Amino acid sequence: MSPKTLAASLLVTLTVCSAQSNLPELKVDASDGGSVLRVRNTASQPVVAYMIELVNYPGSWFAFWQDETTAEPIKPGEERRIPITNMTVGAAPEYVKMQAAVFADGSTAGVPERVPVLVERRKQILATVKELIARLSKAGTAGQSGTMAAAELKKWDESIAGPTRANRAKQEGIVAAAVKGRIGSAAAALETGSVTAVLASLRADEKKLQGGQ
Known part of the structure; x- marks a missing residue:
């Protein structure tokens, strides 16, 4: 390997290590009826979102997402x-x-391949929240009840293809699950709450997501 190639290789390695050096620490414990994820922030900035996966475990798949709108x-x-x-x-912590x-x-x-997935997921959640705000603002102006507005959101949700077993770990499936989840949550909130209350919650989420973009 030439000195120039070696230097380039070392630069890539150092860049990757640097990119991962501030990842939150993760420990996994088994517990009765489940597991416990222990996430420690070792960086100087608050962690607003993260992604945990079960990696290369035969025959099983698991992913856990958290962002500032849910915690x-x-x-x-x-x-x-x-x-x-x-x-x-909890039974296979070395794969988590x-x-x-x-x-x-x-x-x-x-991980360089997964950071863009997390970032894109957040962008699409923000776009969905903005669209929910626009739709519910119109519903409020039209005097719709929460139940009526929820029915409209359910129709929107049904028009979006959900994740499949083949793409659930890929960006397409991850984004689809996040978008449908956000629409479904808003629809569920409208079943028991007013359009005004749900709009206020969505606007708060919009502000949080924009702060961490």
Whole structure:
């Protein structure tokens, strides 16, 4: 290998290591009826979103996503305990990996192939939240009840293809699951709440997501 090629190779290696150096630490414990994910933020910025996956485990798949619309950011030095019902995760902790993270200042860390997936997922969630706000604003102006607005959102949700077994770990399937999940959550909230209340919640989520882009 020529000195120039070696230098380029070392640069790539150092870049990858640097990109992953601030990934939150992950420990996995088995528990009765499930597992516990323990995520510690070792960086100087709060962690606003992250992605955990079961990697290369024969015959099984698992992914866990968290962002600032579903949980408070993890402060520097803080450890967050997250109980889950998946028992395979606790039984095979060596296969469970922290794959990507986004910090409050917009910086990222993680496996080069997975960081863009996390970033794109967040972008599509934000776009969906904006569209939900637009649709529910019109519903509010038209005087629709929460139940009526929920029915319209369910029709929208049904028009979107969901993830499949073949693409559930790929960007297409991951984004589809996130988008449908966000629409479904809004529809469920409208079943018991007002359009005004759900709009307020969506606008709060929009602000949070824009802060970590």
